[in-house]
Amino acid sequence: MKIIERSDFSLLFAVLKSKGFIIIGPTSRDGAIIYDDIQSVEDLPAGWSDEQDCGKYRLRRRNDEALFGYAVGPHSWKKYLHVAEQRLWSASKNGSDLEMHPDQIVPPKLAFLGVRSCELHAIAIQDKVLLQGPYEDDFYSVRRKNIFIIAVNCTQAGGTCFCASMKTGPRVSEGFDLALTEVLEKDRHYFVVEAGTENGKEVLAAISKTEATEKEKQEASEAIDKALQQMRRTLDTEGLKELLYRNYDNPRWDHVAKRCLSCANCTIVCPTCFCTTIEDVTDLSGNHAERRQKWDSCFHMQFSYIHGGSVRASAKSRYRQWMTHKLATWQDQFGSSGCVGCGRCITWCPVGIDITEEAGAIRQSDKKGVMK
Amino acid sequence: MITTLEPILSGHPFFKGLPEPYLKLITGCASNARFDAGQKVFQSGEQANTFYIIRNGKVAVEIFVPGRGDVTIETLAEGDVLGWSWLFPPYMWHFSARAIDLTRAIAMDGKCLRTKCDSDPALGYELLKRISSVLMQRLEAANMQLLDVYGPRK
Amino acid sequence: MMDSGMPQSCRIDRILRETQDTFSLHLSGRGSETFLPGQFNMLYVFGVGEIPLSISGDPQQKDLTVHTVRNVGIVTGALAGLRKGDCVGLRGPFGSGWPIDAAEGNDVVVIAGGIGLAPLRPVLYKLLANREKYGKVVLLYGTRSPEDILFRKELESWRGRFDMEVDVTVDHAMADWRGSVGVVTSLIPRANFDANNCIAMICGPEVMMYFCALELLKCGLDATEIYLSMERNMKCAMGFCGHCQLGPKFICKDGPVFSYDRIRDWLTKGEI
Numbered sequence: 173m174k175i176i177e178r179s180d181f182s183l184l185f186a187v188l189k190s191k192g193f194i195i196i197g198p199t200s201r202d203g204a205i206i207y208d209d210i211q212s213v214e215d216l217p218a219g220w221s222d223e224q225d226c227g228k229y230r231l232r233r234r235n236d237e238a239l240f241g242y243a244v245g246p247h248s249w250k251k252y253l254h255v256a257e258q259r260l261w262s263a264s265k266n267g268s269d270l271e272m273h274p275d276q277i278v279p280p281k282l283a284f285l286g287v288r289s290c291e292l293h294a295i296a297i298q299d300k301v302l303l304q305g306p307y308e309d310d311f312y313s314v315r316r317k318n319i320f321i322i323a324v325n326c327t328q329a330g331g332t333c334f335c336a337s338m339k340t341g342p343r344v345s346e347g348f349d350l351a352l353t354e355v356l357e358k359d360r361h362y363f364v365v366e367a368g369t370e371n372g373k374e375v376l377a378a379i380s381k382t383e384a385t386e387k388e389k390q391e392a393s394e395a396i397d398k399a400l401q402q403m404r405r406t407l408d409t410e411g412l413k414e415l416l417y418r419n420y421d422n423p424r425w426d427h428v429a430k431r432c433l434s435c436a437n438c439t440i441v442c443p444t445c446f447c448t449t450i451e452d453v454t455d456l457s458g459n460h461a462e463r464r465q466k467w468d469s470c471f472h473m474q475f476s477y478i479h480g481g482s483v484r485a486s487a488k489s490r491y492r493q494w495m496t497h498k499l500a501t502w503q504d505q506f507g508s509s510g511c512v513g514c515g516r517c518i519t520w521c522p523v524g525i526d527i528t529e530e531a532g533a534i535r536q537s538d539k540k541g542v543m544k
Numbered sequence: 545m546i547t548t549l550e551p552i553l554s555g556h557p558f559f560k561g562l563p564e565p566y567l568k569l570i571t572g573c574a575s576n577a578r579f580d581a582g583q584k585v586f587q588s589g590e591q592a593n594t595f596y597i598i599r600n601g602k603v604a605v606e607i608f609v610p611g612r613g614d615v616t617i618e619t620l621a622e623g624d625v626l627g628w629s630w631l632f633p634p635y636m637w638h639f640s641a642r643a644i645d646l647t648r649a650i651a652m653d654g655k656c657l658r659t660k661c662d663s664d665p666a667l668g669y670e671l672l673k674r675i676s677s678v679l680m681q682r683l684e685a686a687n688m689q690l691l692d693v694y695g696p697r698k
Numbered sequence: 699m700m701d702s703g704m705p706q707s708c709r710i711d712r713i714l715r716e717t718q719d720t721f722s723l724h725l726s727g728r729g730s731e732t733f734l735p736g737q738f739n740m741l742y743v744f745g746v747g748e749i750p751l752s753i754s755g756d757p758q759q760k761d762l763t764v765h766t767v768r769n770v771g772i773v774t775g776a777l778a779g780l781r782k783g784d785c786v787g788l789r790g791p792f793g794s795g796w797p798i799d800a801a802e803g804n805d806v807v808v809i810a811g812g813i814g815l816a817p818l819r820p821v822l823y824k825l826l827a828n829r830e831k832y833g834k835v836v837l838l839y840g841t842r843s844p845e846d847i848l849f850r851k852e853l854e855s856w857r858g859r860f861d862m863e864v865d866v867t868v869d870h871a872m873a874d875w876r877g878s879v880g881v882v883t884s885l886i887p888r889a890n891f892d893a894n895n896c897i898a899m900i901c902g903p904e905v906m907m908y909f910c911a912l913e914l915l916k917c918g919l920d921a922t923e924i925y926l927s928m929e930r931n932m933k934c935a936m937g938f939c940g941h942c943q944l945g946p947k948f949i950c951k952d953g954p955v956f957s958y959d960r961i962r963d964w965l966t967k968g969e970i
Contacts, residue, residue: 261704263787265744270707270785306951307702307936420967447940450933454745461745468939475941478931489969493943501946606873614873618880621888644876684909688881689869693903694812694842696719696770 173384174376176352178361181239182213183379184322188283191375193320196252197285198245203231205245207252210285217242224331224515226524237361240286240354243330244514248443249284249291253315254298260311260450262462277311283320287348289341290333290512292323294443296347300506301446320371323348327355327395329402332515334528337407340512342399350376353392364392405518407528408535409509415538416500416531420492424533429488431523436469438517438525439494444510445469470494495527549574549650556597558625558674566667569660570652577651579603579643585626588640592629593655598622601647605639618685619644625678630654631671702936705742705787708763710780716766717846720813721778722754725763725788732757734795735820736927736955740935741765742787746776750932750950752817753791757824763788766816766848792935794955796821797925801897805833807889809910811882811902812841815848817927818901822856829861833896836863836889840882840906843868844875863890882906886913893918899955901927908965911958921959928953928961945970 176184188195197210200217210216219237222245223230234241262273287295299316302309326333326342335341344351349372352363364384367373384392439445449468454461468475471490476483484490502510511527518526550571553559559567577596579585585596585603596603603626604616617639620626629637631654661668708727715721733753742748749771755764769778780786798821806825810818825835837856841847847866857864865885867878878885882902898914900907907926914924928949930942935950942949945964947956964970 263705263744268709268781268784270744270787272704272707272787274704302938305937307938309938310703420970446938448934449939449941450748452742452745452747458745463748465939468941470940474931476931478929483930484969486969493970497943501943504946505948602876602878604873604879612872616871616873616875616879618884619867619878621878623888642873685881685884688883688905688909691905692842692869693905694840694846694869 173389174365174367174380175382175384175388176363176365176380178239178363180379181363184285184375185212187375187378188320191281193281193283195283195285198240198242200231204229205231205242207245207247207249207286213239216240216286221328222330224519226332226518226526227521228331228524229519236356238327238354238356240324240352241328243326243328243333244288244291244516246441246516246520248441248514248516249287249295250298250443250446252282252284253295253319254302254309254312254446254448255315257464257466258311260463260465262460264461265459277314279315279318281318281320283322285322285324287321287323288326288514289323289344290335290338290514291443292321292344292347293338293340293512294514297444297506297508297510297512298446300508320375321348321350323351323368325351325353325392325396326399327353329399329404330515330519332405332518332526333403333513334405334407334515335513336400336403337405337409337528338509338511338513339409342403343396348372353395355388355391355395357391362388364388405515405526405528407511407513407531412509412531413500413503415535416496419534419538420496422534422537424530424537425488425492427533428491428525428530429486431525432487432491433523434471434473434487434490435522436471437520437522439469439471440467441516441520442498443514443516444498444512447475449475470497491525495530498527499531549576552599552650553597557623558597558678562670566670569667570657573653573656573660575651575653577649579647579649581643581645583643585641585643585647586637588637590637592627592635592637593653595625595627595630595652595654596649597652598624598626599648599650601649602644603647603649604642604644606642607639614640618682618689625675627654628675628679630658631675702789702792705740705748705789707785708788710782710784710786711762713780713782716848719770720766720768720846720848722764722766723777723780723786724755725765725786726761728761728763728788730760731791732760733763733791733820735798735824736795736817737791737793738817738935738954739763739765739788739790740792740932741773741777742789743773743776743780744785744787747773748787749773750792750935752927752954754816754819755823757820758827766813766819768813790935792950794953796899796927796955797897797957798824801825801899802831803833803895805836805891805896807836807838807886807891807896807898807914809838809882809886809898809900809902810840811900811906811910812846813848814900814902814906814927815839815841818899819849819852821899826856826862834863834891835861836891837865838882838885838889839864839866840885840902841866841868843870844877865889881909883909883913886910886917896923898924899927900925904929904965911962921962922957924958925955926958926961927955 222242302312323344348368351366451464498510708725712724738752751765754766930949932942933939937951
């Protein structure tokens with residue numbers, strides 16, 4: 173592990189740019205910390221933190237100048253990998269003949285700066301869905317190959333975080349090129365940096381030659397432990413799949429349905445939600461057509477449309493679909509939970525529905541034998 | 545040579561498990577019936593005093609709908625029981641029945657059986673049990689037909 | 699897989715009118731690629747949209763892809779307006795097939811409801827092409843009315859065979875119909891097959907398949923011996939878009955053919 177002093181942090185930007193990377197990282201905009209192209213250290217939201225709770229997100233000033241002293245915001249990295257909208261192919265008509273024109277994409281080299289442990293897990297989960305099934309999503313595959321990941325160990329838990337319960341953090345474990353832990357001492361601000369790949373080693377070597385001391389590593393580790401201790405929410409995952417499988421008729425779903433607006437916010441902010449829809453469009457001449465893929469949500473009425481109506485017509489059935497997919501059926505489909513405990517769905521739900529609370533309530537009523 | 549109908553009745557699923565004395569009693573109310581193709585078995589509105597156990601052939605249960613003609617509700621074949629209106633007041637057929645193919649059946653004298661059931665409720669219970677089972681199957685099937693699952697999707 | 703993501707252009711060689719709202723398209727352009735009975739293709743009408751359609755033709759026939767279509771919506775309506783010589787986009791085949799190999803040595807009961815006969819027709823072609831490998835072959839077919847009977851000529855010719863039992867019923871009929879009237883489940887107790895040595899394949903509206911499965915269980919078949927073809931909203935057909943999920947199953951890649959034991963728990967819950 174190496175040390176990068178705060179004063180040298182701009183070297184990271186310089187080295188990445190020299191290698192042709194566009195750097196995507198956290199920046200403050202419109203009252204939230206979101207992901208966007210950033211040019212320098214100055215674009216990072218230094219000295220800012222967030223307050224998150226059910227249906228609540230506020231920025232607040234810190235009393236220090238930490239570069240990564242906040243939790244995740246409404247954006248997730250799927251914005252760049254499993255993009256919100258893209259063209260799949262186009263076609264043209266020539267008399268009665270049909271000509272297909274495939275699309276090749278040449279995505280830019282992107283460096284993701286500030287990827288949290290929960291987000292690394294989320295990317296791995298989307299890799300499983302889109303690359304490791306019977307078919308491979310070629311567009312996702314091409315974008316995915318060109319990413320350089322600089323992970324950040326959380327040293328402060330967000331208000332809605334529960335990664336510890338989902339075993340996805342706060343400490344990063346794998347899937348990164350570089351991993352940073354920010355340490356703020358009274359008169360020193362530095363980063364303990366670990367390389368996870370050969371590419372990462374190469375970039376790190378160009379920035380720092382200073383080995384981290386045992387004490388510095390200790391400080392970093394304790395900072396991560398603080399995040400662990402601060403975590404306020406838990407989700408008991410013991411037998412969770414079976415619990416939800418036997419509770420499809422639990423009255424708790426009616427309780428949620430009274431509140432859920434089917435607004436689809438949770439699916440938009442969730443870093444693992446992958447559902448898309450296909451749109452076939454044509455131009456006015458009728459000779460040129462395109463197929464586009466767009467993010468979709470199981471909360472939309474037409475998502476389950478068949479034979480003149482929707483299979484999941486009620487808001488209750490759609491909320492149940494989302495939650496049981498995320499926490500239960502995902503396990504049978506992909507071998508892991510679909511939830512990484514990032515808390516975004518809790519923060520960005522306009523009525524403040526909390527997935528940990530819902531899971532807990534179902535577990536309680538199941539224990540009491542409500543659904544015997 | 546006259547063969548008794550008792551072995552035929554006792555072998556039929558409808559009468560399975562019926563105690564021996566009742567089987568004899570019922571055989572006393574049974575007779576052979578035969579309908580040529582196209583022949584009416586019973587007409588809606590008429591007195592319902594008989595029910596039939598179809599031995600072979602095919603019978604259409606139908607109703608006349610003004611503007612549409614005779615609509616077939618369902619067809620019954622070998623082994624099926626035709627008619628239950630004989631058991632419930634006002635003992636009148638609500639539908640018609642017509643043989644589609646040459647049909648042989650055992651006709652059961654409902655009026656005679658009704659009298660015997662009134663004096664022996666245990667016999668009545670045995671018959672009602674069996675009729676209800678037939679009714680239940682027909683009801684489930686009718687509900688399925690009502691769903692019009694093959695209908696237009698709009 | 700780009701070739702399963704982007705349609706291939708295929709030409710309509712022939713259009714057959716089957717019933718008043720159903721027609722079959724004979725397409726060429728797929729080359730020698732074959733399919734398993736039960737699989738489906740995604741058919742694209744230029745500028746209109748794309749739908750999943752079961753393959754309804756003979757797997758032995760090279761470079762002939764047959765789809766039987768019912769005109770009920772935007773894309774099927776557009777397909778109905780096409781002419782011989784027009785092109786459609788085709789990608790596939792997708793999904794799991796009927797258990798024809800597993801059925802060898804067994805009696806086979808094929809139960810179809812309405813347009814459900816289309817995905818099962820390739821099964822019958824396969825069974826009859828290798829007739830000696832199977833025990834009794836029974837086809838039970840139910841549809842709305844005599845005018846809606848699909849593939850009527852083929853049904854009548856199969857009914858004439860000595861090595862196959864065919865029974866047809868309709869939900870509604872006028873008095874001039876001399877066949878059976880009633881639900882297709884009523885044909886099951888009367889059919890001639892050995893429940894201890896039997897594989898059943900059912901395709902039709904979900905309610906119909908459910909009641910047929912119940913009836914077969916009553917006859918003594920095991921839930922692992924009864925197969926259904928399921929249907930849900932489908933967009934990508936490759937397991938990416940998430941639309942076709944039925945509980946944990948993706949109809950496009952885990953199905954559409956499922957043995958009853960794999961989906962029975964999900965069928966009776968509403969809104970899944």
